[in-house]
Amino acid sequence: MKRMSKIRKICVYCGSSAGADPAWLAAARRLGRLMAEHRIGLVYGGGSNGLMGAVATAVIDHGGEVVGVIPEFLRTKENMFDRATELIVTRDMHERKQIMFDHADAFVALPGGIGTLEELVEQLTWAQLGRHKKPILLADIGGFWQPLIAVLEKMRAAGFIHNGALMNYRVCARIDDVLPTLVAAVAPVSESEKAGDPATVARM
Template identity: 60%
Template sequence: MTRIRTVCVYCGSSTGARPEHMAAAEAMGRALAEAGVGLVYGGGNIGLMGAVARAALAGGGQVTGVIPQFLVEREAMLADVQELVVTADMHERKRIMFERSDAFVALPGGIGTLEELVEQLTWAQLGRHDKPILIADLDGFWSPLLALLDHMTTEGFVRPGLEAPYIVATTVEEILPALERAAPIIEAMMDAQEGASVEQF
């Protein structure tokens, strides 16, 4: 890894119905630690998010948790991380997570995970950042969303040349190499979009 120093991981604050997702979250944390890439995440100690952070810490990785005050108890804030930021609200939380991250990964999760992912896709489409965004379609979890994004394009709501720049991986092992490869591609796509009129979806 050269360009990617920190990765923001979005994922569920619950464990989900399939143990494979918890195993994947743990594998993601280990992979970040082994690669010397810092983890930025939502600060909790429960669900997939807690599994990612604990695995990264166990592997000697650097972890930054960002959590709003009202979720400190609800998501059982993980106090063992090297850097813990408690914010006033969700907007500040998302801004700080964005600022601290070189790339974004969406593991399986719920509505909150979806909202965080779509926000990054929106701002990338609007030319507000060129950081790689990776959808980890583990065991087909995000396949319905990927189909919907294709449907939006087919229906003309995402115009040619103004697609939201995301990449897809189907295994944890593919994630970090894919992010590194995507960095120059994303930059080239953003350069090509300069000067184009941008339509928000």
């Protein structure tokens, strides 16, 4: 199957547990399969548990490529995924996030916990500050991200988000809509615009 235009790798943020709704695990598996079928590689946190493990396993099982990026102190705790095409062990979380950013053309947030939220919000922050134009998408399975979307809209209405156009995240309720939405979002953006340089922001 032909690779979808200009999307080579997607960084997926998601929970290291499966969560309470079986639909989230099914969504992770479906996303992994679709990515592999469209020859889009996965960049993710390197664990084999929960939604993280489900999406990575699905990519590998369907012939795709997986880059796992995990800090040394989480190798055991998150049960490092030893089937990954490439495993990168970092010194700390900051290096992990920078490497994940560098490898990815777009970002998808599946349901997850505090770590998932932190990674997602950091990308939204970098986008708002003009450090990159890589598409950011919330996979809103079962309305999981609706409370966050409401908070962001409240911040915008209250005047705390001044560059909302730069933080132009996408939302999909169906996993099958994720890849077409990202391709449509990335098409008008040049390679140099996508690249950005969030490292300076990360050090602020």
